Amino acid sequence: MLLRPQTACRPPNAWVLTISVLAGLVSLPVLAVVANLAAPSLDIWRHLAATVLPAYVGNSLLLMLGVGLGVAVGGVGAAWLVTMCRFPGSRGLEWALLLPMAMPAYVVAYTYTGLLDFAGPVQGALRLLGGWASARDYWFPEIRSLGGAVTVMTLVLYPYVYILARTAFLEQSVCVLEASRTLGRTPWQAFVGVALPLARPAIAAGVALALMETLNDFGTVQYFAVDTFATGIYRTWMGMGQPAVAAQLGAMLMLFVLVLIVVERLSRGAARAHHTTPRYRSLPRIRLRRWRAFLAFVFCAAPVAFGFAIPAITLAAWSSGSETDVAAFVALAGNSLILATVTGGLAVLVALVLAFGRRLHPTLFLAVLLRLTSLGYAIPGGVIAVGILVPLTALDREIAAFARQHLGLGVGLLMTGSVGALVYAYLVRFLAVAANTVEASLDKVTPNMEAAARTLGLSPLATLRRVHAPIMRGSLLSAALLVFVDVMKELPATLIIRPFNFDTLATRTFTLASDERLADAALPALAIVAAGLAPVVLLSRAIARSRPGDHS
């Protein structure tokens, strides 16, 4: 780090120190990946640029554009409708809209290709009806395509935007909305002119998460035969044996994400979306009738049907008849649930400390450090997994060497391949999810509250605990939930860092699916969804209740 903390001249501040250590630990693997940047490799770059790189860049951009638009419209629209309107089914949809999040994208990809590709039942039935014999006799949209990838990723990623936008809409004060209505705005104008700008940090955070997830995805794009940056990184690293070039590609990807984040921040300009009034009361819900109600219902039910119901039913159909070892399943689910819960809680705690500390000490050093911690999320999982191994094994080997020399003990590697290492890996990968959510919410707490609390003699920590945490409760729960489901689905880092004889639902699903045994993979895939359901529903209810002022 070349930048020196501006506080260096003062006695070291506990907050700055804590943040630096935490953020440093989380960004070590990212730095391990970037460390390869200097290696010369012009030859390979020339080869890539002349052959496949343009396609990687083009596909990645189109994919991001499609998914970005899809999740923004779908997520914000659905969040507004279920939060501010009442129509038949709206209460159920409030939590049902979260369900697709429990679906790993690659599993949804499996089910839709299974249903819609040439050899699948849908086209088979069409051929039977139309009397066609081969693919040349009729036209059917190709599911394994960019369009297919955009659709599937939008379906599983829109909940990121939905959950954050909904929390933001719930946290908003009615007074502001009412003021705009009193000033003559229609409900639509109030939505566009007041609610959207207020929720913008949250929406941007959600879209950013969805886009990073899009960029780091390897399984789904590979399945859909779409070559993106992630494909390129894997091929050059694993296939060509060029880790340096792969890291350079990865660094380009990170740079791209950084630019996106900065552009979004800059475009907000000096605007601050604080809630300036502390007055909250029940949100007035608009009751929709007839065709409006019908349209609203279709808009909110379609993502649930296509992102959850159809894939889940397909999996259930596939898994019927396969044998189940219940005890083994309970163990797998236990591993997944424990890891996801622990990491979820830890990630929120770390994110809160980091975000609040930066608010207390808004220095460039901390700002840069905090951005670094988010990048683990944008790098393809398999690559960051190796990035995690590098510092982990290095430290571990130091400890082993120390034990050998000074204690005369052959302790081996204590951390690598332990459950603790797994949790660390998850933090590296998913801290961005919690951080984005927490920061967006913290941004909306007016500094006046803090000032008041501090004036009244509370320490920063006490202010965080007694003022911010209660206000941000909904967002903190959302953050924990997002990390939870991400960990449930996490694959590449789990595969390589886990202990011996240790499996999660995700690793078991993948092992079977990657051997082209989709039918056998259906059951553990369903279990991921089922295990994720209870927390999704519980947290969704907690979020609904978390509206400040709704409980006391």
Add this chain to the structure above:
Amino acid sequence: MRRLSRLAVATLTCALTVGTVQAAEVNVYSARKDHLLKPVLDAFSHKTGIKVNLLSASEDQLLERLKSEGKDSPADLFVTTDVAHLHAARVAGVLQPVTSKAIETAIPAAYRDPQGYWTGLSARSRVVFYAKDRVKPSEITTYEDLADPKWKGRICVRSSSSTYNQSLLAGLIAVNGPTKAEAWAKGVADNMARKPQGGDRDQISAVAAGQCDIAIANTYYYGGMLTSTKEAEREAAAKVGIAFPNQQGRGAHMNVAGAGVTASAKNRGEAVQLLEFMAGPEAQALFAQANNEFPVRPGVAASPVVAAWGVFKAEDINVAMLGENRAEAIRIFDRVGWR
């Protein structure tokens, strides 16, 4: 974390000073599918009382982990599904040579590393599958012939990201030289019925469904479909025939799955024991029956499906070449637009 490791050190010190006798065990990093390897490992534990600890992941990642763990790695045995990776592991210095009479007598030299760094444990061939109603088996002659324009719009094959395709082309580079190999890859890419997509089973299914007339795939996937519990897979496989190319010449392209003892092995004795067991008749039969692969140990019976394909001429594996030509193969794939 620090407190945790300190605790662990303390616990270990205690354990060691008390003099607890630990049961024999062996640690395996494996890229083979769990359900294929597990029965073999269980049989080994049952027979010897040695506990086997298993970590399954992709071979590329496992190799990275082995490299970064260095001599402190807990792994004793590295199991892979592709010869290019065995070679890469040897080159990376994470394997050690093993001399074992049992292995030398059990496995033909063609399927072993000359210095004993690794041992092939089962063989598979990458061959051509054809639609029985549209293609006569006699039409399929050689791999080289697949680049002929007569196959235009008729071939299904998976992406060049698949190691199996990389090894196939690496083999052609070794036999015909890079220029001819590139022309071949270009010809095949031009003959494709669709953009490469899906796995090997998907290619065979596409032939059955009429989307293409021939497909390139590994033998055991076809065997798996023929014996599948799903009726649709069995029906699809029944419409498709298998043809071994280059029978008049060098033979069909072969690859092996195998294993090597790691350089860091703390349980070297147990690891060698496990390797020998895997080369033994019991484990060889398990590999052959469970995954329809070709047993490498002479005298072990192939599964009924595999036996029905009859005897064919197999190409000698030029292992080092397959490993070394992999990067070149990928560059060729990139250039000819075989995604």
